[in-house]
Amino acid sequence: MIFKVYYQESASEVPVRESTKTVYVEGESKRDVIKKIADRKYNIEYVEKVSGNYLDFEKQNEDFNVLEL
Structure with a gap:
């Protein structure tokens, strides 16, 4: 699954x-994603599962890039 x-x-x-950034991460669950990026010391606001039409829409963005962790 891919999470934003x-x-x-x-x-x-x-x-x-205005200073919120986004990153896409592949993981089994929200908890798994948070564990994967914990070493980056981010202040995580929200983790959202991206699938179906929403994922297709996000893939059209030139900045769409899934982190391989």
């Missing part, structure tokens, strides 16, 4: 919509 992770670069950063 919304995050801030630094765990000490206060979440601000």
Whole structure:
């Protein structure tokens, strides 16, 4: 499964919509994805499963890139 992770670069950063970034990660569950990126010290706001039409839409974005962890 592919998950879209919304995050801030630094765990000490206060979440601000304008500085929120996203990354796509393949994993078995939300918990698995969070464990995979824990070493990056991100301030994770939200993890969302991406599938079906939503995944097809996201793949059309030129920035779509799934992290291989």
